[in-house]
Amino acid sequence: MTTDLRPSGPFRLGDRVQLTGPKGRLHTVTLRENGELHTHHGVLRHTEIIGKPDGSVVTNSGGHEYLALRPLLRDFVMSMPRGAAIVYPKDAAQIVASADIFPGATVVEAGVGSGALALWLLRAIGPAGRLHSFERREEFADVARANVETFLGHEPENWTVVVGDLVEELPGQVAPASVDRVVLDMLAPWECIDAVADVLTPGGVVICYVATATQLSRVAEYVRGTGLFAEPEANETMVRGWHVEGLAVRPDHRMVAHTGFLVTARRLAPGAMPPDVRKRALKKPSYADDDVEIWTPGAVGDREITDKNLRKRVREAQRAVSGARIAAGDTADAVTSDEADATGDVD
Numbered sequence: 001m002t003t004d005l006r007p008s009g010p011f012r013l014g015d016r017v018q019l020t021g022p023k024g025r026l027h028t029v030t031l032r033e034n035g036e037l038h039t040h041h042g043v044l045r046h047t048e049i050i051g052k053p054d055g056s057v058v059t060n061s062g063g064h065e066y067l068a069l070r071p072l073l074r075d076f077v078m079s080m081p082r083g084a085a086i087v088y089p090k091d092a093a094q095i096v097a098s099a100d101i102f103p104g105a106t107v108v109e110a111g112v113g114s115g116a117l118a119l120w121l122l123r124a125i126g127p128a129g130r131l132h133s134f135e136r137r138e139e140f141a142d143v144a145r146a147n148v149e150t151f152l153g154h155e156p157e158n159w160t161v162v163v164g165d166l167v168e169e170l171p172g173q174v175a176p177a178s179v180d181r182v183v184l185d186m187l188a189p190w191e192c193i194d195a196v197a198d199v200l201t202p203g204g205v206v207i208c209y210v211a212t213a214t215q216l217s218r219v220a221e222y223v224r225g226t227g228l229f230a231e232p233e234a235n236e237t238m239v240r241g242w243h244v245e246g247l248a249v250r251p252d253h254r255m256v257a258h259t260g261f262l263v264t265a266r267r268l269a270p271g272a273m274p275p276d277v278r279k280r281a282l283k284k285p286s287y288a289d290d291d292v293e294i295w296t297p298g299a300v301g302d303r304e305i306t307d308k309n310l311r312k313r314v315r316e317a318q319r320a321v322s323g324a325r326i327a328a329g330d331t332a333d334a335v336t337s338d339e340a341d342a343t344g345d346v347d
């Protein structure tokens, strides 16, 4: 089985490098033979970086210094090309903990979007686990595949991406009651709960990541109404950075105040229905079928990517993956030196 690329040692051609320059400005480059980072502070040749250890300081033609580091997974997901909005690292960490994603687990994820969460899930399940990702839109799946390969250096053998709707595709991909964990990150997760209940193993976990309180309410009520799950739990995660300098030790002035909510529930054994679940499942549902129509991307404040922008992201993701292929020694896929890394070669 292919093991994950663990980038260490001196910088090599094809490596992605995060450069912190004057005034803390960040640039991400993919190292190329004749590559150059042009900014108004001067030119930094990639050859200045190649061969140096991770964490080195390099100098550009104007005498300005840059700290060169390989991006951590959390840095990579924040700077990689996006088709759809990503799960932020703080939420991915919480998903791994709340859904109890463990090494060797069989996990289903939908939609794969830009592949950010897929990278965290692959890391958590390890080579003995299996991740089945589903995505309705082919271009998003392309971006996700390229991002995962760029970061890991290969497309993992234990990962499949199926293009199509989860509800339609899931029964053909996994056996009933065979999946340990399901993660839903989509507009209308309640549409998938019945299909998810069929494939989850008794005691298995479903976790839904939703952007608005109205979606949170709808999915929690739906899960409850099936009578197939223990009582759902809901929460959100806020991470507040701190400024720590001398006596000035205080919270940062700015923070990402909202990303999404998590709703988690555990699958009951067939026929099992604890008294509180029975009572709640029998209650009149709070949402009628007609209400589903009101959950549109616009209604929940989703800004959808335009086709033109999406094509651009696909191209960016494919350029980045060609760098990863060079690093992995696959020179057949080498890119020409004038193909600048669209994520930040030019200031």
Ligand SMILES: C[S@@+](CC[C@H](N)C(=O)[O-])C[C@H]1O[C@@H](n2cnc3c(N)ncnc32)[C@H](O)[C@@H]1O
Residues within 6 Å of the ligand: 084, 085, 086, 087, 110, 111, 112, 113, 114, 115, 116, 117, 118, 134, 135, 136, 137, 140, 164, 165, 166, 167, 185, 186, 187, 188, 192
């Ligand atoms: C917010 S994005 C997912 C982002 C992803 N988790 C990440 O971290 O990069 C939501 C995705 O779900 C997909 N989607 C929505 N409903 C779906 C369904 N029923 N089956 C499969 N994919 C679906 C959308 O096309 C979209 O790409």
